[in-house]
Amino acid sequence: MTHNKKHHPETVAIHAGRAPHEHEGVVNPPVYHVSTILFDTYDEFMKAESGTLPTSTYGRHGTESNRSFEAALAELEGADKCLLTTSGLSAISITLFALLSPGDHLLISDSVYSPTRFFCEHELKRANIEVEYYDPLIGAGIEKLIKPNTKVIYTESPGSLTFEVQDIPAIVKAAHAKGALVVLDNTWATPFYFRAFDFGVDVSIHSATKYIGGHSDLMMGVINTTEKLYSTIKRCYKNFGMAVGPDDLYLAQRGLRTMMLRVRQQEQTALEIAKWLKTQPQVSRVLHPALPDCPGHDLWKRDFKGSTGLFSVILKDKLSTEQLNAFLNKMELFKMGYSWGGYESLIIPLLAEKIRTVNKWQAEGSGFRIFCGMENIDDLKADLEVAFARI
Ligand SMILES: *Cc1c(COP(=O)(O)O)cnc(C)c1O
DSSP states (O other): OOOOTTSOHHHHHHHTTOOGGGTTTOSSOOOOOOSBOOOSSHHHHHHHHTTOOSSOSBGGGOOHHHHHHHHHHHHHHTOSEEEEESSHHHHHHHHHHHHOOTTOEEEEETTSOHHHHHHIIIIITTTTOEEEEEOTTOGGGGGGGOOTTEEEEEEESSOTTTOOOOOHHHHHHHHHHTTOEEEEEOTTTHHHHOOGGGGTOSEEEEETTTTTTOSSOOOOEEEEEOHHHHHHHHHHHHHTTOOOOHHHHHHHHHHHHHHHHHHHHHHHHHHHHHHHHHTSTTEEEEEOTTSTTSTTHHHHHHHOSOOOSEEEEEESSOOOHHHHHHHHHTOSSSEEOSOOOSSSOEEEEOOOTTTOSSSOOOOSSOEEEEEOOSSOHHHHHHHHHHHHHHO
Protein backbone atom coordinates (compact mmCIF):
# COMPACT_ATOMS: atom_id res chain seq x y z
CA MET A 1 0.00 0.00 0.00
CA THR A 2 2.99 2.26 -0.37
CA HIS A 3 2.10 4.98 -2.79
CA ASN A 4 3.91 6.95 -5.38
CA LYS A 5 6.42 8.98 -3.38
CA LYS A 6 5.74 11.97 -5.61
CA HIS A 7 2.20 12.29 -4.31
CA HIS A 8 1.44 15.26 -2.13
CA PRO A 9 0.52 14.73 1.53
CA GLU A 10 -3.17 15.47 1.00
CA THR A 11 -3.27 12.72 -1.63
CA VAL A 12 -1.44 10.34 0.68
CA ALA A 13 -3.98 11.06 3.44
CA ILE A 14 -6.77 10.00 1.08
CA HIS A 15 -5.25 6.85 -0.37
CA ALA A 16 -2.72 5.46 2.11
CA GLY A 17 -3.69 2.42 4.16
CA ARG A 18 -6.60 1.45 1.92
CA ALA A 19 -6.85 -1.64 -0.25
CA PRO A 20 -10.45 -1.90 -1.48
CA HIS A 21 -9.64 -4.83 -3.77
CA GLU A 22 -8.84 -6.88 -0.67
CA HIS A 23 -12.22 -6.11 0.88
CA GLU A 24 -14.84 -6.67 -1.83
CA GLY A 25 -14.18 -3.21 -3.24
CA VAL A 26 -15.23 -1.53 -0.02
CA VAL A 27 -13.72 1.96 0.14
CA ASN A 28 -13.09 2.15 3.88
CA PRO A 29 -11.00 -0.62 5.41
CA PRO A 30 -13.24 -2.78 7.62
CA VAL A 31 -12.62 -2.64 11.35
CA TYR A 32 -12.94 -5.81 13.40
CA HIS A 33 -14.43 -6.04 16.87
CA VAL A 34 -12.30 -8.80 18.31
CA SER A 35 -10.67 -10.44 21.27
CA THR A 36 -10.48 -14.13 20.31
CA ILE A 37 -9.06 -15.21 16.98
CA LEU A 38 -9.56 -18.87 16.03
CA PHE A 39 -7.03 -21.32 14.58
CA ASP A 40 -8.20 -24.27 12.50
CA THR A 41 -5.29 -26.60 13.09
CA TYR A 42 -2.57 -27.42 15.61
CA ASP A 43 -0.03 -26.47 12.97
CA GLU A 44 -1.56 -23.01 12.57
CA PHE A 45 -1.74 -22.56 16.32
CA MET A 46 1.95 -23.39 16.70
CA LYS A 47 2.89 -21.08 13.85
CA ALA A 48 0.93 -18.33 15.59
CA GLU A 49 2.81 -19.06 18.81
CA SER A 50 6.16 -18.70 17.08
CA GLY A 51 5.04 -15.49 15.38
CA THR A 52 5.32 -16.74 11.80
CA LEU A 53 1.66 -16.27 10.93
CA PRO A 54 0.95 -13.11 8.90
CA THR A 55 -2.37 -12.58 10.70
CA SER A 56 -2.96 -11.52 14.28
CA THR A 57 -3.32 -13.99 17.13
CA TYR A 58 -5.30 -12.05 19.69
CA GLY A 59 -7.38 -8.88 19.82
CA ARG A 60 -4.90 -6.99 21.95
CA HIS A 61 -2.28 -7.34 19.24
CA GLY A 62 -4.52 -5.60 16.74
CA THR A 63 -5.65 -6.77 13.33
CA GLU A 64 -5.30 -5.76 9.72
CA SER A 65 -7.42 -2.70 10.62
CA ASN A 66 -4.73 -1.40 12.96
CA ARG A 67 -1.92 -2.23 10.58
CA SER A 68 -3.45 -0.48 7.58
CA PHE A 69 -4.14 2.68 9.56
CA GLU A 70 -0.67 2.59 11.08
CA ALA A 71 0.82 2.25 7.61
CA ALA A 72 -1.16 5.29 6.43
CA LEU A 73 0.03 7.46 9.32
CA ALA A 74 3.64 6.38 8.92
CA GLU A 75 3.56 7.09 5.21
CA LEU A 76 2.02 10.52 5.70
CA GLU A 77 4.84 11.66 7.96
CA GLY A 78 7.69 9.82 6.26
CA ALA A 79 8.17 7.43 9.22
CA ASP A 80 9.13 3.77 8.82
CA LYS A 81 6.70 2.53 11.43
CA CYS A 82 3.70 3.58 13.47
CA LEU A 83 1.99 2.40 16.63
CA LEU A 84 -1.50 3.44 17.70
CA THR A 85 -2.13 4.04 21.38
CA THR A 86 -5.17 4.75 23.55
CA SER A 87 -4.42 8.48 23.91
CA GLY A 88 -1.82 11.06 23.03
CA LEU A 89 -0.52 10.86 26.58
CA SER A 90 -0.07 7.10 26.41
CA ALA A 91 1.90 7.54 23.17
CA ILE A 92 4.18 9.89 25.12
CA SER A 93 4.50 7.75 28.25
CA ILE A 94 5.10 4.49 26.36
CA THR A 95 7.75 6.12 24.16
CA LEU A 96 9.63 7.68 27.06
CA PHE A 97 9.40 4.55 29.19
CA ALA A 98 10.62 2.41 26.29
CA LEU A 99 13.62 4.60 25.48
CA LEU A 100 14.81 5.44 29.01
CA SER A 101 16.31 3.22 31.71
CA PRO A 102 17.29 3.90 35.34
CA GLY A 103 20.32 6.19 35.45
CA ASP A 104 19.54 7.83 32.09
CA HIS A 105 19.14 11.58 31.70
CA LEU A 106 16.17 13.15 29.90
CA LEU A 107 16.20 16.72 28.58
CA ILE A 108 12.69 18.02 28.16
CA SER A 109 11.32 21.37 27.02
CA ASP A 110 10.04 23.70 29.73
CA SER A 111 7.10 24.52 27.42
CA VAL A 112 5.93 20.92 27.21
CA TYR A 113 2.26 19.86 27.49
CA SER A 114 1.63 19.68 31.28
CA PRO A 115 0.52 16.03 31.52
CA THR A 116 3.81 15.06 29.81
CA ARG A 117 5.61 16.93 32.54
CA PHE A 118 3.58 15.19 35.25
CA PHE A 119 4.48 11.79 33.75
CA CYS A 120 8.16 12.70 33.95
CA GLU A 121 7.88 14.09 37.48
CA HIS A 122 5.92 11.19 38.92
CA GLU A 123 6.78 8.10 36.92
CA LEU A 124 10.19 8.65 35.33
CA LYS A 125 11.76 10.15 38.45
CA ARG A 126 10.39 7.20 40.44
CA ALA A 127 12.21 4.92 37.98
CA ASN A 128 15.44 6.78 38.81
CA ILE A 129 15.55 8.64 35.51
CA GLU A 130 17.02 12.12 35.69
CA VAL A 131 14.64 14.75 34.30
CA GLU A 132 15.99 18.18 33.33
CA TYR A 133 13.97 20.96 31.67
CA TYR A 134 15.43 23.25 29.03
CA ASP A 135 14.49 26.64 27.63
CA PRO A 136 12.43 25.93 24.48
CA LEU A 137 14.37 28.68 22.66
CA ILE A 138 17.75 27.13 23.47
CA GLY A 139 18.40 25.88 19.89
CA ALA A 140 21.99 24.72 19.33
CA GLY A 141 22.78 25.74 22.92
CA ILE A 142 21.23 22.43 23.99
CA GLU A 143 24.66 20.94 23.34
CA LYS A 144 25.93 22.28 26.66
CA LEU A 145 23.18 20.45 28.56
CA ILE A 146 23.83 17.05 26.98
CA LYS A 147 25.57 14.72 29.43
CA PRO A 148 27.17 11.32 28.83
CA ASN A 149 23.97 9.68 30.14
CA THR A 150 21.55 11.87 28.13
CA LYS A 151 19.46 9.39 26.25
CA VAL A 152 16.52 11.43 25.01
CA ILE A 153 15.75 15.05 24.19
CA TYR A 154 11.99 15.56 24.26
CA THR A 155 10.66 18.49 22.25
CA GLU A 156 7.27 19.98 21.51
CA SER A 157 7.25 22.62 18.79
CA PRO A 158 5.48 24.93 19.12
CA GLY A 159 4.55 24.44 22.79
CA SER A 160 0.80 23.98 22.79
CA LEU A 161 0.14 26.63 25.44
CA THR A 162 2.83 29.29 24.99
CA PHE A 163 3.80 28.55 21.36
CA GLU A 164 7.60 28.87 21.39
CA VAL A 165 8.86 27.38 18.12
CA GLN A 166 11.98 25.27 18.60
CA ASP A 167 15.02 24.86 16.38
CA ILE A 168 14.46 21.15 15.75
CA PRO A 169 17.27 20.75 13.17
CA ALA A 170 19.80 22.28 15.60
CA ILE A 171 18.57 20.11 18.47
CA VAL A 172 18.66 16.98 16.29
CA LYS A 173 22.21 17.80 15.18
CA ALA A 174 23.46 18.31 18.74
CA ALA A 175 21.65 15.23 20.02
CA HIS A 176 22.81 12.87 17.31
CA ALA A 177 26.39 14.10 17.60
CA LYS A 178 26.34 12.83 21.18
CA GLY A 179 24.28 9.69 20.68
CA ALA A 180 21.00 11.01 22.09
CA LEU A 181 17.58 10.52 20.52
CA VAL A 182 15.07 13.26 19.69
CA VAL A 183 11.37 12.79 20.36
CA LEU A 184 8.93 15.43 19.07
CA ASP A 185 5.33 16.05 20.02
CA ASN A 186 4.15 17.17 16.57
CA THR A 187 0.42 17.39 17.32
CA TRP A 188 0.10 21.12 16.59
CA ALA A 189 1.74 21.11 13.16
CA THR A 190 0.35 17.77 11.94
CA PRO A 191 2.35 15.73 9.39
CA PHE A 192 1.05 18.16 6.72
CA TYR A 193 2.90 21.18 8.03
CA PHE A 194 5.96 19.63 9.68
CA ARG A 195 7.21 16.37 8.22
CA ALA A 196 9.17 15.38 11.29
CA PHE A 197 11.30 12.69 9.67
CA ASP A 198 12.59 15.10 7.02
CA PHE A 199 14.16 16.93 9.98
CA GLY A 200 15.79 13.83 11.44
CA VAL A 201 13.71 13.28 14.57
CA ASP A 202 13.67 9.72 15.89
CA VAL A 203 10.10 9.63 17.17
CA SER A 204 7.16 11.87 16.30
CA ILE A 205 4.11 11.76 18.51
CA HIS A 206 0.57 12.92 17.75
CA SER A 207 -2.50 13.16 19.86
CA ALA A 208 -4.92 11.75 17.27
CA THR A 209 -7.61 12.98 19.65
CA LYS A 210 -7.01 16.39 18.08
CA TYR A 211 -6.83 16.92 14.30
CA ILE A 212 -6.87 13.31 13.12
CA GLY A 213 -10.06 12.43 15.02
CA GLY A 214 -11.29 15.94 14.41
CA HIS A 215 -14.75 15.63 15.94
CA SER A 216 -14.14 15.65 19.72
CA ASP A 217 -15.44 12.10 20.04
CA LEU A 218 -12.41 9.85 20.44
CA MET A 219 -9.10 9.48 22.25
CA MET A 220 -6.05 8.10 20.44
CA GLY A 221 -2.31 8.54 20.16
CA VAL A 222 0.22 7.97 17.39
CA ILE A 223 3.87 6.96 17.77
CA ASN A 224 5.68 7.35 14.46
CA THR A 225 9.24 6.13 14.45
CA THR A 226 12.18 4.64 12.59
CA GLU A 227 12.80 0.99 11.81
CA LYS A 228 15.71 1.14 14.25
CA LEU A 229 13.67 2.12 17.32
CA TYR A 230 10.49 0.28 16.44
CA SER A 231 11.18 -3.02 18.18
CA THR A 232 12.24 -1.31 21.43
CA ILE A 233 9.10 0.82 21.55
CA LYS A 234 6.88 -2.05 20.39
CA ARG A 235 8.13 -4.29 23.19
CA CYS A 236 7.17 -1.76 25.85
CA TYR A 237 3.88 -1.08 24.07
CA LYS A 238 2.99 -4.76 24.14
CA ASN A 239 4.02 -5.26 27.73
CA PHE A 240 1.84 -2.38 28.84
CA GLY A 241 -1.13 -4.00 27.11
CA MET A 242 -1.78 -1.14 24.72
CA ALA A 243 -4.82 -1.88 22.54
CA VAL A 244 -6.98 0.74 20.81
CA GLY A 245 -10.72 0.08 20.59
CA PRO A 246 -12.23 -0.71 17.17
CA ASP A 247 -14.81 2.09 17.27
CA ASP A 248 -12.15 4.69 17.97
CA LEU A 249 -10.03 3.19 15.25
CA TYR A 250 -12.91 3.44 12.80
CA LEU A 251 -13.54 7.09 13.66
CA ALA A 252 -9.87 8.05 13.52
CA GLN A 253 -9.45 6.41 10.14
CA ARG A 254 -12.49 8.31 8.89
CA GLY A 255 -11.14 11.54 10.38
CA LEU A 256 -7.83 11.23 8.56
CA ARG A 257 -9.50 11.32 5.15
CA THR A 258 -10.96 14.80 5.66
CA MET A 259 -8.28 16.12 7.96
CA MET A 260 -6.52 18.32 5.42
CA LEU A 261 -9.70 20.26 4.64
CA ARG A 262 -10.36 20.91 8.30
CA VAL A 263 -6.76 21.84 9.07
CA ARG A 264 -6.63 24.27 6.15
CA GLN A 265 -9.91 25.92 6.99
CA GLN A 266 -8.95 26.27 10.63
CA GLU A 267 -5.55 27.62 9.62
CA GLN A 268 -7.18 30.41 7.62
CA THR A 269 -9.70 31.25 10.32
CA ALA A 270 -7.12 31.21 13.13
CA LEU A 271 -4.71 33.40 11.18
CA GLU A 272 -7.36 35.97 10.43
CA ILE A 273 -8.69 35.96 13.99
CA ALA A 274 -5.13 36.22 15.36
CA LYS A 275 -4.37 39.22 13.11
CA TRP A 276 -7.67 40.84 14.06
CA LEU A 277 -6.98 40.29 17.78
CA LYS A 278 -3.65 42.04 17.33
CA THR A 279 -5.53 45.22 16.33
CA GLN A 280 -7.75 45.22 19.41
CA PRO A 281 -6.89 47.88 22.01
CA GLN A 282 -7.01 45.40 24.92
CA VAL A 283 -4.51 43.01 23.32
CA SER A 284 -0.80 43.10 24.04
CA ARG A 285 0.57 40.10 22.11
CA VAL A 286 -0.71 37.25 19.98
CA LEU A 287 1.31 34.06 20.31
CA HIS A 288 0.69 32.51 16.92
CA PRO A 289 3.73 30.95 15.20
CA ALA A 290 2.87 32.64 11.90
CA LEU A 291 2.92 36.11 13.50
CA PRO A 292 6.09 38.00 14.49
CA ASP A 293 5.07 38.32 18.19
CA CYS A 294 5.63 34.62 18.59
CA PRO A 295 9.01 33.49 19.98
CA GLY A 296 10.65 31.41 17.26
CA HIS A 297 8.54 32.89 14.45
CA ASP A 298 11.58 32.88 12.12
CA LEU A 299 12.09 29.18 12.75
CA TRP A 300 8.45 28.58 11.91
CA LYS A 301 8.96 30.44 8.63
CA ARG A 302 12.04 28.38 7.87
CA ASP A 303 10.75 24.91 8.76
CA PHE A 304 6.95 24.74 8.66
CA LYS A 305 4.62 24.50 5.68
CA GLY A 306 1.69 26.11 7.47
CA SER A 307 0.05 26.92 10.78
CA THR A 308 -2.98 25.40 12.46
CA GLY A 309 -5.99 26.50 14.48
CA LEU A 310 -4.53 26.89 17.97
CA PHE A 311 -2.82 29.97 19.43
CA SER A 312 -2.76 32.19 22.51
CA VAL A 313 -3.47 35.84 23.12
CA ILE A 314 -2.10 38.01 25.94
CA LEU A 315 -4.02 41.07 27.05
CA LYS A 316 -2.44 44.31 28.26
CA ASP A 317 -4.11 44.07 31.67
CA LYS A 318 -4.62 41.40 34.27
CA LEU A 319 -8.34 40.86 34.46
CA SER A 320 -10.13 40.55 37.79
CA THR A 321 -12.10 37.38 38.50
CA GLU A 322 -15.23 39.40 37.80
CA GLN A 323 -13.91 40.46 34.41
CA LEU A 324 -12.83 36.90 33.60
CA ASN A 325 -16.33 35.72 34.41
CA ALA A 326 -17.76 38.45 32.23
CA PHE A 327 -15.41 37.64 29.37
CA LEU A 328 -15.70 33.85 29.37
CA ASN A 329 -19.07 32.87 30.74
CA LYS A 330 -21.25 34.43 28.09
CA MET A 331 -19.34 33.27 25.04
CA GLU A 332 -21.77 31.88 22.49
CA LEU A 333 -19.33 30.05 20.23
CA PHE A 334 -15.95 29.88 21.98
CA LYS A 335 -16.83 27.42 24.73
CA MET A 336 -14.46 26.58 27.55
CA GLY A 337 -13.05 23.10 27.37
CA TYR A 338 -9.81 21.16 27.05
CA SER A 339 -8.52 19.64 23.87
CA TRP A 340 -8.73 21.14 20.35
CA GLY A 341 -8.68 19.98 16.75
CA GLY A 342 -12.43 19.35 16.63
CA TYR A 343 -14.90 21.23 14.46
CA GLU A 344 -15.92 23.65 17.21
CA SER A 345 -14.10 26.68 18.59
CA LEU A 346 -12.74 26.62 22.13
CA ILE A 347 -11.15 28.98 24.63
CA ILE A 348 -9.39 28.42 27.94
CA PRO A 349 -7.66 30.80 30.32
CA LEU A 350 -3.88 30.53 29.87
CA LEU A 351 -2.46 29.35 33.19
CA ALA A 352 1.26 28.87 32.57
CA GLU A 353 2.73 30.69 35.60
CA LYS A 354 2.72 27.75 37.97
CA ILE A 355 4.15 25.23 35.52
CA ARG A 356 7.48 26.61 34.32
CA THR A 357 10.76 26.06 36.13
CA VAL A 358 13.49 27.16 33.68
CA ASN A 359 12.23 30.45 32.36
CA LYS A 360 9.36 31.68 34.49
CA TRP A 361 6.29 32.49 32.46
CA GLN A 362 5.52 36.14 33.04
CA ALA A 363 2.82 37.78 31.04
CA GLU A 364 1.86 41.42 31.33
CA GLY A 365 -1.83 40.63 31.36
CA SER A 366 -4.34 37.80 31.34
CA GLY A 367 -4.03 35.26 28.57
CA PHE A 368 -6.30 32.88 26.72
CA ARG A 369 -5.64 29.91 24.52
CA ILE A 370 -7.94 29.95 21.54
CA PHE A 371 -8.84 27.20 19.13
CA CYS A 372 -10.64 28.23 15.96
CA GLY A 373 -13.11 25.68 14.67
CA MET A 374 -15.06 25.79 11.43
CA GLU A 375 -17.77 28.28 12.31
CA ASN A 376 -18.17 31.33 10.09
CA ILE A 377 -15.32 33.72 10.81
CA ASP A 378 -17.54 36.79 11.19
CA ASP A 379 -19.56 34.97 13.84
CA LEU A 380 -16.39 34.06 15.69
CA LYS A 381 -15.09 37.63 15.55
CA ALA A 382 -18.42 38.95 16.77
CA ASP A 383 -18.33 36.53 19.72
CA LEU A 384 -14.91 37.86 20.76
CA GLU A 385 -15.83 41.47 20.04
CA VAL A 386 -18.83 41.28 22.36
CA ALA A 387 -16.68 39.56 25.00
CA PHE A 388 -14.16 42.41 24.90
CA ALA A 389 -17.00 44.89 25.25
CA ARG A 390 -18.11 43.07 28.41
CA ILE A 391 -14.81 43.86 30.12
C1 LIG B 1 -3.83 16.85 23.92
C2 LIG B 1 -2.37 16.77 23.77
C3 LIG B 1 -1.67 15.62 24.13
C4 LIG B 1 -2.34 14.45 24.80
O1 LIG B 1 -3.26 13.84 23.99
P1 LIG B 1 -4.54 13.05 24.58
O2 LIG B 1 -5.03 12.35 23.39
O3 LIG B 1 -5.44 14.09 25.14
O4 LIG B 1 -4.00 12.13 25.65
C5 LIG B 1 -0.32 15.58 23.90
N1 LIG B 1 0.32 16.63 23.36
C6 LIG B 1 -0.31 17.74 23.00
C7 LIG B 1 0.47 18.84 22.38
C8 LIG B 1 -1.67 17.86 23.20
O5 LIG B 1 -2.29 18.99 22.86
